[in-house]
């Protein structure tokens with residue numbers, strides 16, 4: 562693996578550390594996955610992304626593509642799977658990249674990491690990252706996908722009004738009160 566997006570492998574490790582706080586293995590393999598998807602997607606199309614786990618992988622997508630959670634082009638649908646897709650945002654056609662268990666046989670460190678067979682302490686991180694660099698795309702598979710219509714496009718919030726209880730603006734479609742006042746707030750006391 563010589564390049565990840567516009568970075569060399571070494572540069573990418575630095576970028577990851579700056580953004581994510583550490584050279585998290587999931588973000589390194591994730592970078593290789595995003596790079597693979599980018600190299601195969603039809604050139605010039607406007608694409609959106611779905612990430613199937615909330616851990617690490619969304620950050621690789623945000624570092625290497627224009628898709629972010631904030632701009633709405635990246636959706637995290639947490640299926641618990643280490644996989645992502647890029648797809649034409651209008652037609653919904655694209656491709657999905659995932660780690661392929663059948664291809665992990667020669668890469669014990671990657672396999673032990675993915676299946677959580679070693680504690681962080683037991684893990685030889687240098688060896689793990691070296692295996693990821695050497696293995697590159699060889700541990701991945703890619704298949705064409707088509708997005709269900711309900712996942713296409715931007716989901717607007719609709720009309721906004723002040724919540725009768727807390728007074729903050731909220732989407733009316735959520736009900737008579739904002740979701741926080743309906744008991745969904747994570748904070749004590751509100």
Ligand SMILES: [Zn+2]
Nearest residue numbers: 724727739742
């Ligand atoms: Zn409220």
